[in-house]
Amino acid sequence: MNENAESYLKERISITLPILNISVPCNTTCIMTSKYKHLLSIENFKAQLEILDSLINLIEDKIYTLRYEIEDKFSHYKANINIDNLVYAIYKMIEEGGNMVLGEKIYFGNKEVAYGEYTVLIGFHSLVEKIVKTDSNIRSLCDEIRYLSESTWEHFDKNIRRSLNES
Numbered sequence: 001m002n003e004n005a006e007s008y009l010k011e012r013i014s015i016t017l018p019i020l021n022i023s024v025p026c027n028t029t030c031i032m033t034s035k036y037k038h039l040l041s042i043e044n045f046k047a048q049l050e051i052l053d054s055l056i057n058l059i060e061d062k063i064y065t066l067r068y069e070i071e072d073k074f075s076h077y078k079a080n081i082n083i084d085n086l087v088y089a090i091y092k093m094i095e096e097g098g099n100m101v102l103g104e105k106i107y108f109g110n111k112e113v114a115y116g117e118y119t120v121l122i123g124f125h126s127l128v129e130k131i132v133k134t135d136s137n138i139r140s141l142c143d144e145i146r147y148l149s150e151s152t153w154e155h156f157d158k159n160i161r162r163s164l165n166e167s
Contacts, residue, residue, distance in 0.1 A: 005164040008036045012156070017056070019063050019084045020091050022149045025156040027053050044163040052155055059148045066091065066141045073131060077124050080116040086128075089113050093132045094142040100125060 013026040013034060028049045031037055040046050067087045074081060089108035092098055101107045102125050105115040114124050131138055 002167075004036060005039060005167065008039060009161055009164060015056075017059060017063060017149075019067060019087050020145065021088065022059070022145070024056055024059070024149055024152040025052060025160070027056050039164070042163065042167045044166060045160065048155070048160045048163045052152060052160070055148060055152050055155065059145055059152070062141055062145045062148065063087075066138065066145065069138060069141065070131075073135075074124070074127065077114065077116075077120070077127075080120065081114045081124070082112060085111040085113045090128065090132060090138065091142050091145065093128075094139055095146050100128060 013030065013036070014023045015026055015030050016023055026034065028040070028046075031040060031049065040049070067083065070087050070090060071078075071083050074083070074086065085108065088111060089100060092108065093100075098108065100113060102121060104118075106113045106121055106125060114121060116124075
């Protein structure tokens with residue numbers, strides 16, 4: 001294995017997926033704009049990156065499906081929410097735990113999720129809690145996104161590493 005391939009494997013360059021800010025290994029487009037673009041001349045490496053591209057596309061599809069499902073459930077609050085921050089919050093609450101902070105606005109971490117009259121925010125917060133605890137479709141989508149995201153790094157560690165070791 002050459003020094004550039006070793007450097008690439010050690011550096012573990014990544015991209016961040018939209019809305020959920022999930023880090024996954026650098027895809028083909030990312031590699032093309034990096035100092036490692038010459039590695040694309042290795043056929044097996046390129047083939048493994050194409051598999052990674054497909055996984056990332058699938059994850060992005062799941063993220064946008066999750067966004068659509070959540071947006072639909074909160075349609076009557078639409079004027080008072082940041083839908084991307086809400087999707088992020090629900091995903092994190094399901095996969096990692098955590099709570100929203102209810103006050104004049106609703107926050108999850110440093111992300112503003114909703115604003116409006118306190119009584120409306122209480123109803124909104126209750127709906128979030130119900131979805132996080134009982135909505136099997138939303139929970140399943142979140143689990144699939146987490147599993148697929150983890151599998152991108154497994155693919156990097158096993159298959160992409162092997163393709164460079166064999167070159």
